[in-house]
Amino acid sequence: MSVSLSGQLINLLAALLLLIAFAMLSQRRVLSLINLFAWQGVVLTISTLVVAMSTQQQHLYYSAALTLVLKVIILPWILHRLIRKLNVKWDVETLINIPTTMLVGIMLVIFAFNLALPITQLAGTITRSTLGIAIAIVLLSFLMMLTRRKAIPQVIGFLAMENGLFFAATSATYGMPLVVELGIALDVLVGMFILGIFFFQIRETFDSLDLRHMEKLKDE
Amino acid sequence: MTLLPIDIAGGVVVYWLVLGMFSLLLIGSPKHITQLIFPAGALGALVLAGTGLVALGQTPNVAVLPLGLPDLPFHLRLDALSAFFLMLLGAAGFAISLYSAGYFRHMEARALALLALQYHFFLASMALVLLANDAYLFMVAWESMALSSYFLVTTDHKVPEIRKAGYLYLLIAHVGAISILLAFGVMQGGHGIAAYTFDAMRTAHLTPFWASITFSLALFGFGAKAGLLPVHVWLPEAHPAAPSPVSAMMSGIMLKTAIYGLLRITFDFLGGEIWWWGVLALTLGLITALFGVMFAAVQTDMKRLLAYSSIENIGILLVGIGLAILFHANGKESLAALALTATLYHALNHAFFKSLLFLGTGSVLHATGERNLGRLGGLIRRMPWVAALVLVGTLAIAGLPPLNGFVSEWLLLQAFLLTPDLPQPYLNMLIPVATAAIALAAALAAYVMVKFYGIVFLGQPRDEKLNEAHDAGWWERLGLAWLALGCILLGLFPVQVILQLDHVTQALIGDTLGMSAAKTGWLFLTPIAPERASYSPLFFLLAILVVLLITFLAVRRFYHGRLRRGPAWDCGFPEQTPRMQDSAEGFGQPIRQIFEPFFLIEREVPSPFDREPRYHGRSEDKLWYGLYLPIAKAADKLSAWISILQHGRIHLYLMYSFVTLLLMLVLVRWS
Structure with missing residues (x-):
């Protein structure tokens, strides 16, 4: 694959990722949110593969496979099962209304691009222009965690943030060492399980997954 | 491959760690823990003491272990200073371990196994503190020393007061550790991770400003461990809370690791070149010594009394260090060597007699279950062994010749008397005041010891149950006897001891005392010149013996056969009870009167019409209310x-x- 073509492809995929991040931010339904998260995983897998092919970095193939298995198949499946079991297909409630959130999101993207500017000028990787997008995805996912009231969207925001970090790593330095990536993948998986158990416990205790109820837990 | 002293010392550390682990396996048979593990640990201590003695005269050994941080492996070094303190650790640790073999025999199995684990970890980490040759290993060992001793202090963790004492100890230990860490940080000076080795710190050149900052941080940090004013408050709480062998180890050995650290940083790393450091250390030491002895005089709990006496002795050690810095900075190396020798000698002495006294209180505590001086008395008849051996320690700590306490205090006073040669004019005027203060502290220490021994062992038993008190077992006697023997030998052969100490002063200041001290032969100790002052303990002993013999013979000759037994001094009051003896409060009362402004006194005097009159008095530390509680309140608010x-x-x-x-x-x- 020629360098210019793969460069174009990666830029396209990065744009797609950003688009999906915005879509997640504006999404009102939990089910679609999970599907969007799975799509983000798909795009991430493809972009990692493209980078791997154009740079001949062996370990990136493994990373791509890991992403595919974990973020496209296992995690969405667990999330789907969770909402079926908890019977929570309701609409997503937000703290701030969605247009405002989008506006804040745009500001964050501008901030992220500005932040990445000196690094992109210095970097020599073919993926350098995508670093700003990666940072933007991290910040947007964080914003999603901030503005959602229920527990499951927050967890999806957390997972999406990890996607952004992964993308940042591939685009800035052709990925982290495989050991680190394996470790993070395992962390995400275990974290997911623990959060799943927490959901059941929270619902048992408060009869709802609304996190406002947890305000009582503070020290008086 | 030849076996270097450092290999043996490292081996002993590992051996102790293994022993500690092993005691957990013996949880089912507590008898084996006391009869096997502790004596085995004592053996390790003896080997360590021997190694230290051998290594004193050798060139420094170094070793690098394949452990530690990736770029900073553990460095070990055994030089004269380490060797001296290792010898101290081994010699005192040997006796304490022997004593422990008997002392803990009635303990519950689980608690005993844990105690044995912590005990040996404590020993090992203290040895590692002395061997460490980089800041990282030093801090690791220092912190594990603090932690293991915390667990030892809180052996009886079901008692709330003991948990409180342990917490206070841990808190101050950590504040001190932060300060030490900062001192190392300043010396490292941002020169990369390799600059954390002590070798790099030895060659680092600090500006006087940063060197002073380092010294102040080290003084505060090590002072917190040693019990220097105003960070002394943990000491009188933690020592009584701990089991007696642990108190002995903390007071006798652990406090000395702080002195070691201070000497290491001040002389080895910083060169001790700024004279006002000496004034700072001297002043703090004097205040600490006087404060400690004053509070010791008014205590009614025997272990608290000894704890305050430890504060006093730490003050004296710091005075010695201060003088050594003062002389060294003014280029008077031979006098600096004199002051430093006195300090080291006193550290060694204190390890012996304070351990002896703490172990003695342990035996009393075991036999009577009582720590309050107001309920003891007359134990010399029930516990002759303990009483005789503790008497040696009492005389030694009181600074009476021919025992060891006299030698070091005398050397220190000699150093003081020579200070008028200093170039700083104000100091020459202030030093005589300091000399008087140190003499006062020494005299008061003797007073305190008269109180301690007199109330506990002499007179009539103040409580019925004291009549059932039993003497200590053989393991305990062995431990006590070793320490008492040490007190006597260190007192009788000062010249030989000083010749060994010369290796340390040579390494730290570059001058020695031994040459002039031994000038007139090994019999006489002459610190400066024969015409100024010299001292021969053997002649002293001989004179004491001769006087005793003459008195004995004279009494026999002139009064024998004319003995008449009558009621002793009944003051016209026919009925006498043990309650009519002088009490601990009564004995300390003059001191309390004289130094009243320093105490916070709370007293209840019964009215004359009270059917069951009860006297209650407490003398508290003003610093606690004036300094610590405000800090605690501020922390709460924050x-x-x-x-x-x-x-x-x-x-x-x-x-x-x-x-x-x-x-x-x-x-x-x-x-």
């Missing part, structure tokens, strides 16, 4: 402010991290 941040709303918490992240990114980008 944490109340910080708890405003805690809303219980996850979104707000996320917001905190989000805003922090953004701010940091902004800082990275536009700075």
Whole structure:
């Protein structure tokens, strides 16, 4: 694959990722949110593969496979099962209304691009222009965690943030060492399980997954 | 491959660690823990003491272990200073371990196994502190020393007061450790991780400003461990809370590791070249010594009394260090060597007699279950062994010739008497005051010891149950006897001891005392010149013996056969009870009167019409109310402010991290 073509492809995929991040931010339904998260995983897998092919970095193939298995198949499946079991297909409630959130999101993207500017000028990787997008995805996912009231969207925001970090790593330095990536993948998986158990416990205790109820837990 | 002293010392550390682990396996048979593990540990201590003695005269050994941080492996070094303190650790640790073999025999199995584990870890970490040759290993050993001793202090953790004492100890230990860490940080000076080795610190050249900062941090940090004013408050709480062998080890050995650290940093790393450091150490030491002895005089709990006496002795050691710095900075090396020798000698002496006394209180505690001086008395008849051996320690700590306490205090006073040669004019005027103060402290220490021994062992038993008191077992006697023997030998052969100490002073200051001290033969100790002052303990002993013999013979000759037994001094009051003896409060009362402004006194005097009159008096530390409680209140207030941040709303918490992240990114980008 020629360098210019793969460069174009990666830029396209990065744009797609950003688009999906915005879509997640504006999404009102939990089910679609999970599907969007799975799509983000798909795009991430493809972009990692493209980078791997154009740079001949062996370990990136493994990373791509890991992403595919974990973020496209296992995690969405667990999330789907969770909402079926908890019977929570309701609409997503937000703290701030969605247009405002989008506006804040745009500001964050501008901030992220500005932040990445000196690094992109210095970097020599073919993926350098995508670093700003990666940072933007991290910040947007964080914003999603901030503005959602229920527990499951927050967890999806957390997972999406990890996607952004992964993308940042591939685009800035052709990925982290495989050991680190394996470790993070395992962390995400275990974290997911623990959060799943927490959901059941929270619902048992408060009869709802609304996190406002947890305000009582503070020290008086 | 030849076996270097450092290999043996390292081997003993590992051996202790293994022994500690092993005692956990013996949890089912407590008898084996006391009869096997502790004596085996004692053997290790003896080997360590021998190694230290051998290594004193050798060139420094170094070793690098394949452990530690990736770029900073553990460095070990055994030089004269380490060797001296290792010898101290081994010699005192040997006796304490022997004693422990008997002392802990009635303990419950689980608690005993844990105690044996912590005990040997404590020993091993103290040895490692002395061997460490980089800041990282030093701090690791220092902290494990603090932690293992914390667990030892809180052996009886079901008693709330003991938990409280342990907490206070841990808190101050950590404040001190932070200060030490900062001192190392200043010396490292941002020169990469390799600059954390002590070798790099030895060659680092600090500006006088930064060197002074380092010294102040080290003085505070090590002072917190040693019990220097005003960070002494943990000592009188933790020592009585701990089991007696642990108190002995903490007071006799652990406090000395702080002295070691201070000497290491001041002389080995910083060169001890700024004269006002000496004044600072001297002043703090004097205040500490006087404070300690004053409070010791008014205590009614025998272990608290000894704890305050430890504070006093630490003060004396610091005075010695201060003088050594003062002389060294003024280029008077032979006098610096004299002051330093006195300090080291006193450290060694204190390890022996303070351990002896603490172990003695342990035996009394075991036999009577009583720590309060007001309920003891007359034990010399019930516990002749303990009484005789403790008497040696009492005389030694009181500074009476021909025992060891006299030698070091005498050397220190000699150093004081020579200070008028200093170039700083004000110091020459102040030093005589300091000399008087140190003499006062020494005299008061003797007073305190008369009180301690007199109330506990002499007179009539103040309580019925004291008549059932039993003497200590053989293991205990062995431990006590070793320490008493040490006190006697260190007192009788000062010249030989000083010749060994010369290796240390040679390494630290570059001058020695031994040459002039031994000038007139090994029999006489002459620190400066024969015409100024010299001392021969053997002649002293001989004179004492001759006087005793003559008195004995004279009494026999002139009064024998004319003995008449009558009621002893009944003051016209026919009925006498043990309650009519002088009490601990009564004995300390003059001191309390004289130094009243220093105490916070709380007293209840019964009315003359009270049917059951009871006297209750407490003398408390003003610093506790004036310094510590305000700090604690301020910390409480601060944490109340910080708890405003805690809303219980996850979104707000996320917001905190989000805003922090953004701010940091902004800082990275536009700075």
